[in-house]
Amino acid sequence: MEITKREIGEALRYFETYFATELRSDIPLMAKIMQYLEQRKGKQMRPMFVLLCARLGGELNARSYRAALLVELLHTASLVHDDMVDDATERRGAWSINALWHSRASVMAGDYLFAKGMLLSLSNEDHRILELYAAAIGDMIESELLQLTKSRRPDTSEETYYTIIRAKTASFLAAACAAGASSTVTDPAAVNLVHRFGEKAGMAFQVKDDLFDYGEATVGKPVGNDIKEKKITLPLIYTLNTASPALRKKIMHIVNHQHTDKDKVAEVVQLVRNNGGMQYAEAKMIAYRDEALALLYQFPATGPREALEELVYYITDRSY
Template identity: 65%
Template sequence: MQLARETIGSELQRFEEIFNNAMQSDVLLLNRIMADIAAHKGKQMRPMFVLLCARLCGAINDGSYRAALLVELLHTASLVHDDMVDDAMKRRSAFSVNALWKNRVSVMVGDQLFTKGVLLALDNNDPALLKIYSAAIQQMIEGELLQMTKANKLSFEESDYFDLINAKTASFLAAACAAGASSTTADPGAVQVLHNFGQRVGMAFQLKDDLFDYGKTDVGKPTGNDIKEKKVTLPLIYTVQHADPVLRKKILYIVKHQHTDKDKVNFVVEEVNRSGGLRYAAEKMMAYRDEAFQLLYTFPPSPTRAALEELVRYTTDRVY
């Protein structure tokens, strides 16, 4: 991501100041928690996509920074709530809000971050920005609920999988790119192209995450964790669809009834590796990446376009 950081280096520095200011509170406990969250923030890829898409269409302005701040506030809120729902003890190698302050505080902190984001748009008379992100949040919530309702009826259909990751992951990155573009251009065509671009990148990003779970590299989470949580991802779907009847029955039984047995999970992981499931999912990931490039290349060559291309390559080439 070096080129991206060089291209918008001063803008990222300003964003960092804006984000840190937004995380401050007059409530002592909340200020302490917010400071801890800010200290362990991630790579901030979404704000980078926002600012680069804004630069691609015009000059970065206050609306661009609001779009970047809003996406980071909403994303952080979703992580706090996710850790609470999943009872996760760690987030980015640090203790989660849930681990330190338990469910009640986690709910309020997530709600506070979400409310900050909404007020940011309303206070600056930016309903278009709020509409873009609200639509994505609605998709995310519907995706989560859909996954919950199907938890006991595991689907091994590719279409269901792609619908789910589009709702849970891709929709939010699509909104980030569209929000950045809309802050610097009034051309609805350009905004839509970058929305579609972000959607393709988001699909590729989630496929990469799902590949990690069956890989051999230490990526900070246990291999086979998706199976333990009965999450059906594309490598597993491909394996089940191409297995002989006996093996298919065995894999399905393990996923449904023995997903907490380490040896059984390892057996499924090995079968996914052997079957070509990883290769198939990687091919789909690269196809989405290439679609993203095709959309990006409708814009003329520039350092900003090159930085976005690098950022896209990072999503598929990263090792963690």
């Protein structure tokens, strides 16, 4: 991501120091957990989107950095809680907080990060930024409940899938982009345009994530993991919708009753590959990517716009 490094490389280095500073705690156990999280942070894609969307309107300011920090605090908190709920032992190729310190500490660590984020915004009167993120978090929570009741059913529709990922992933990236833009842009219509751009990019991002479950790349989770969790995503939905009644019955029997059998899961993965499920999902991902870019191109051609274009291509072309 050479263009992104050129545009916000220095800003990202400052952000990393800022993030590490905000994770500090005077309580020894919490300090140890926060240090562990800081050392194993991810690619920080969301802060990149925040900072670049802020740059669309001008130079970065203190509010821009707070918007980037808040999205990373909230995202990290959600991952800690997710691992506890899922009883996951790994995160990004390392032990999860849940595996090392168990559920009670995981809950406290996630709550601590949420509280840090709320205090950061409230103490600086970043009410609009907080409002954007709070709405997205509400969407995320509701989507998780919808996923529990809908995405594990054999009759899960493609539209239900889009509803889930829009609330689960896209709404949060949309909020991040809008929060960044609102720190430098005064025109509400322009901020709304950035919000819509972030949503489309987020949809593409999640479809790409779901494609990994049927691919061959090493991405930090085993192939077929969604099937093991009885999670019906787009590649499988398409395969079920186009399969013969006999094949559909066979696939759903494996998903519902043999999802812990490694060989049976591998069989479903291969059936999805052979019956066009991956190709269909890839086409939908590219469509969302192109919609995001069409919205982005409504802004003048500048370095930040070019970097955002690079980021959008990165999230759909990435191999992990």
